[in-house]
Amino acid sequence: MSSLHEECGVFGIYSSDAGLDVAAAAHYGLFALQHRGQESCGIYVSDRGVPTGYKSRGLVGDVFTRDVLAGLGGGNMAVGHVRYGTAESNRSRNAQPVHVNHSNGSLVVAHNGNITNAGELRRRYEMEGCIFHTTSDTEVIAYTVTRERLKCGSIEEAAARAMAQLEGAYSMAMMSSQKLVACRDPLGFRPLCIGTINAADGIGNSFVIASESCALDAVDARFLRDIAPGEIVIIDKDGLRCDTRHCDAKKEKRLCVFEYIYFARPDSVIDGHPVHLSRTTAGQILAMEYPVNADVVIGVPDSGLDAAIGYARQSGIPYAIGLIKNKYIGRTFIQPVQSDRADSVRIKLNPVAAVLRGKRVIVAEDSIVRGTTFVRLVKLLRDAGATQVHVMSASPPYRHPCYYGTDVKSRESLLANRHGTPEDIAAAIGADSVSYLPFGELRRLVKPGQGICTSCFTGEYPVQIPKEPVKSRFEEKLG
Amino acid sequence: MSSLHEECGVFGIYSSDAGLDVAAAAHYGLFALQHRGQESCGIYVSDRGVPTGYKSRGLVGDVFTRDVLAGLGGGNMAVGHVRYGTAESNRSRNAQPVHVNHSNGSLVVAHNGNITNAGELRRRYEMEGCIFHTTSDTEVIAYTVTRERLKCGSIEEAAARAMAQLEGAYSMAMMSSQKLVACRDPLGFRPLCIGTINAADGIGNSFVIASESCALDAVDARFLRDIAPGEIVIIDKDGLRCDTRHCDAKKEKRLCVFEYIYFARPDSVIDGHPVHLSRTTAGQILAMEYPVNADVVIGVPDSGLDAAIGYARQSGIPYAIGLIKNKYIGRTFIQPVQSDRADSVRIKLNPVAAVLRGKRVIVAEDSIVRGTTFVRLVKLLRDAGATQVHVMSASPPYRHPCYYGTDVKSRESLLANRHGTPEDIAAAIGADSVSYLPFGELRRLVKPGQGICTSCFTGEYPVQIPKEPVKSRFEEKLG
Amino acid sequence: MSSLHEECGVFGIYSSDAGLDVAAAAHYGLFALQHRGQESCGIYVSDRGVPTGYKSRGLVGDVFTRDVLAGLGGGNMAVGHVRYGTAESNRSRNAQPVHVNHSNGSLVVAHNGNITNAGELRRRYEMEGCIFHTTSDTEVIAYTVTRERLKCGSIEEAAARAMAQLEGAYSMAMMSSQKLVACRDPLGFRPLCIGTINAADGIGNSFVIASESCALDAVDARFLRDIAPGEIVIIDKDGLRCDTRHCDAKKEKRLCVFEYIYFARPDSVIDGHPVHLSRTTAGQILAMEYPVNADVVIGVPDSGLDAAIGYARQSGIPYAIGLIKNKYIGRTFIQPVQSDRADSVRIKLNPVAAVLRGKRVIVAEDSIVRGTTFVRLVKLLRDAGATQVHVMSASPPYRHPCYYGTDVKSRESLLANRHGTPEDIAAAIGADSVSYLPFGELRRLVKPGQGICTSCFTGEYPVQIPKEPVKSRFEEKLG
């Protein structure tokens, strides 16, 4: 039901074990991160310094067929990426990772986030005679690192110098001919963690980098720790080391709270806090703040389920599965059955009448970003027999665009901006009530002391936002 | 986790409304029935008596692209089918519906079930000079109806006479040049229901036939009623009528109880009873019969969730989402990451450690048919920190092959036959305990007085089982 | 330029040599016969009595990918088919070979020609309770053979009895579980020949059947002989033998003369006469009959080239390549470049101005069936600078539909019927003159004494033509 989309998921692996198939591992890692981006995906494998890659539009399972994986061959390092692709830039040429063949060596970059000064950097490079093939900020990163690399002795030093110039949100994995390097921006907007594989006990000799811990699980890696905001982790034949020059303990961190609310998988643990726990906690807070006399609590699958369970547990009102999501919806071509009606939302989501009929229903969802689907959802529940429908949003009203790696760009499209009070919004979507997680309670969703980014609720941006929309100037219609 | 697979889903529509796109309706209907068969699918549309069709291997959303649907064109009737395709016969030539061009008129047949005397009928027809293109029992049905049609004056009379010869389980939709005909076998093994569309109130002038009511919902049709065991429903320009000569109130009905336990979607209502309710009831019965001192109840997604919620509600132990299923698994190519290990089950199913760590866990599943995946599941839960794992099966031990439309053929492969007591089975899969729904409680899962087929639990077959495996004699390797 | 299309090519192989890959051989054989049918193709391989097959729309090279060929596996027999697919029946369900699984054994049939009493036979079988899946006469053949097989002891006896019932033109290859059987109709309308493979000298132990000898060449088989009109050839583990009961030396043969003029490949030898020789002879006859004062002789590629060379050789006027055919035309999507013009024929065929400018040009083509493309061709030559254009047709005026396996159905569409004299036709297409091979000279294109079918020129049909168009009654729009 949500209209928010994360733009990317990142995966990297360095293996010292010849028995480990790094392409297969990247494949599974991306598969576990698929929820972070369904538009395109790519994997590059490095075999003794020579990278081979494949990237394409489509889902991981469709793109990486037996033949394509066989074509990638073996190696000791791999970097992979899944990408959402916003409406403005869903071009296959923007697929990641970005691969650069430079006389000084190759570089492969996979990135999650948004470089807010990408436009300025790009313009500067262009004025010095550089050309760009894509409209992606990842190419700006590749440029910045490559240019610094010309001036210093190692890829990690180049990365550190590049970080001094890059602003905004970034969690990335890079592969030079010999090293796997992972970086996270100093405010830590996007998650990034590290695990070890093939280690009976202690730290093994092979390492995995991923946007979320669920991707470590998928390759049977053991979670080691989150990469710290500002940290650079370098993995090569000598093992793992890190560069912390951009880590600043005094700077407040800005982990995107929507990672907990919606983006991440509930089985992931981010910066020390389980995503699942955030969501059930949100449900519990809603139950305490907004007690409702109701008969059943249901969640909108899949992102509202944990909040519904939390609400039910706290309130004592029974939890039930009240909506069934068609899990085959994928690429189905949608056309109206009846010429005079819009398509039924029931093709994707069908109510369980036995659960709802004659009941006062509480329905929990992660957030209410745009309103159109909610109007249909409330009608669906009432048609199935619900006598009352109370909507619980596991996040505060979403009012401001995000510039740090998600794709809600326009203030006008946001429901909370068009209707003032929760009562207005309830009236607009036809619900008996709409309740939002109080803004002040957001910090209870994360680890005590964890700094979070809440700019989509407040409009206060911790890092300067882009002056101009870089992408739109260059977009093609196809290709 | 289950190894049972329904073989088919059936959909039919007759429209008296020119504004109704019957191909689009069939497309959505099949989409809602996709869980009943993912191997192949097909739709035939009848335009003023001339049928046009398309069938292919693959999922509904992949097969019915914009171009294919456009190619089907408009019409006033359509019949569609999804098919599982058992291991022995996953041939595209067996895709349904079956279309026959006969000088007396065309016939399109879509069928769910299994004709137990198909081998005898086929052999008899062959000895009279007939030839068969497929190994499917649907071609036997098409033959039987066509041959009777030569001797009588209408398709419905031919269907009635054919039913006198066909034995076993069948719920089918047929389309002659003018009529849509639906039949259900006299014991009612498989579900079949009827709805009306475009009716502001009362019964409209367009009708929909489907294996499950969720397919009526998908096309915004209103549920009218189940088709009775033995009933023939005829729909044409004069409206809807029925032939009940094969309905015998004194005969005990044999609705497959596994439709409630596993096959059907929880939002469907079958023979007057909501599927969702059967499953939560099973969980409640298990809680009453097998109380366990535990900290959390989880279900194996998606088929064990309702039973888990029922158990939790009855026992007072908290319910939680403890396993996350990767919803993108679809066509992913699976190869081992490490040469010396089997693949991790965590690619498909990952535990939520925050829910399980240090907890005594009750895990509910619809059934335990074959054991291999359960061994891995229990290990997964323990590795995630569960201190105890108690498995609850929402059905009795499954011990006997089904001959009425599902694909478990071999007694040897069934877990319950290899290990005697629940204690043995618990030991075999590494669980602290395994509990099965008591056989005597099965009737509480259905409407009072509903006759059910329980032959997979008892080995007592209400209709004679096939004497020989017809299909295997003719199978090709490709095609 | 011709609008005639042969409907089929047939290939069969029986191997006693384990080192021979019969699927690969069939693949190459069909590839060599591709000119006889580009609509669909299929191969069945028999491995110890069990046939495995694959057929699909598309060219041989596109349909039989590495994976598909691997899926066919090994075996000792194979039958293959290419099919043109006329406008009325280009349905993939009509693709050949036809495969029937009968309790008495399997049967695979591939056929070239047209059974003129297929409609009557089909209707009779249907009235006895048979059903048909396709609208192809090959299914009628399969039925007839199968029904006779029930009454007699061998497939070859069944074939012989079936031939007594089948009327029209047929050259076919059949495969039972143990035998490869080839039949040619008693009048010998369509070619069929046999070769041996793997024989250092004398007759080897592996045999190949093909519509044209060029397919024997493609698999390095040695040409043995043509199969005689009415002959049945049986190949099994005991070698090759034949049944000649339907061979009647007194009956005049009716080999389609258009096989020499247009259908067959110039490197094939049919019934003892090289196709190439027929065509150059036609050109020589035209030069003797219609001397023209011209500067250059060109042919329409590829079917008019040999006639042009013959004309040039006889007349002493220089031969040149005056038209270049784009060999990549295949599946190119054609849309108008300029909204107000029809597409240029020059996309497919471009004149060589250096050859034509200021020249009086003789242009040879196999035949003039429909006129539209000739109008554009003559204009093309004039635009390129030809001062005169004289058209030479290597066949007499084509005036009557063919019912023996080609697809010109309507008398109205034939140019020669719309315009009376060659002068009228020249005026209609804008040429200075049009000359046709005199009907009386046709016999000089074939071996002395060879009986030929000339019904498309005369309207006198040696075998009764169909009473009704069977196919059109059953056609679907898609499928």
Place this chain on the structure above:
Amino acid sequence: MSSLHEECGVFGIYSSDAGLDVAAAAHYGLFALQHRGQESCGIYVSDRGVPTGYKSRGLVGDVFTRDVLAGLGGGNMAVGHVRYGTAESNRSRNAQPVHVNHSNGSLVVAHNGNITNAGELRRRYEMEGCIFHTTSDTEVIAYTVTRERLKCGSIEEAAARAMAQLEGAYSMAMMSSQKLVACRDPLGFRPLCIGTINAADGIGNSFVIASESCALDAVDARFLRDIAPGEIVIIDKDGLRCDTRHCDAKKEKRLCVFEYIYFARPDSVIDGHPVHLSRTTAGQILAMEYPVNADVVIGVPDSGLDAAIGYARQSGIPYAIGLIKNKYIGRTFIQPVQSDRADSVRIKLNPVAAVLRGKRVIVAEDSIVRGTTFVRLVKLLRDAGATQVHVMSASPPYRHPCYYGTDVKSRESLLANRHGTPEDIAAAIGADSVSYLPFGELRRLVKPGQGICTSCFTGEYPVQIPKEPVKSRFEEKLG
């Protein structure tokens, strides 16, 4: 039979006529140039300054489906490209045109030839902080033009300045947001011509640029003239103008003579001389230089046919079609039929025995580059009954690699280097004799006074050859 491959074909169109579909025109233009490159193709369309493009591996007819062409939409300019893709670099990322989005405006470049100092330029740009996505010299061109564009006021001035830096062979079409610009290197290695479309008489208002005149024909454009070596042609809303600063009448031109011998289509006219005429002239010269007592002259299709006709005409020995090429060979998967033999060449090329049996045969081919296919060809002719086989090469012995846009890289692989005299070569390939066009006669194949490049025969290179193989350093295995 030749092992030479041209690397590219270029097409550009500028339209002032709203009724002209520039995407369709580019499609047809590339289709006519397909023989110059079958590996990949691409089209960019500019609609009021915004370019939209699509490029992919595959043939024009397969890549540019109805949907893809529709996606390109309308516009007033287009640039297209077909590419051979040498063995070292058949990567889809090297597909052309190259599209660059620069803040100063977009640039699309399509190029045929080879920039011999691309390695040096690339290294220089990289050291200044540029990065490259491909290994193609077209990206080097795009860089050079873009960098000059920053320093001057127009794209044509930037092109002129870039030409001062680029060395080697190039014929290219470029598209800025407002202009179509075509350039040809000062020595004129590769052809490039210009035509006008939609002009009843005189010069129209729409212009077409193409590697060969046959592409002008395909879009019904009228040939205007060849673009001169060193010339820059600029087309925009003000019409056509040119910049000749790099044209130097005193410099000897170096048109690749192999364009006449093999690369170009026989219906093209290059630098004022018809390709067809070159080839028949070569045959006539061979007949005068090497008279042979023979019975028939045949050519290897398609590139040897005109030389064979020339030889026949000069010598009086009859010309015939002695080899049939399978025109469907395209993508056919080739595997051995018999485990102990190499594949038969007869799958691709089959002799016409009726032409060859008992004859002394002269066979003409454009050139003899590598020997393996000739060994098989001579054997094929002898097996078909030729008593003598005399090979005529329409070009001198090919002894040296080409660095100006074709793909023969290794001296070792060239037949003429491994065997000294024609007698040695005849012995090596099994022919009775082998004769080469005398080097001194090469100038008779072109217009009097036309300067040609003959470095592949002499090893004397008019432009310095590359110091290092740039491409190989960066190649991936896939992607």
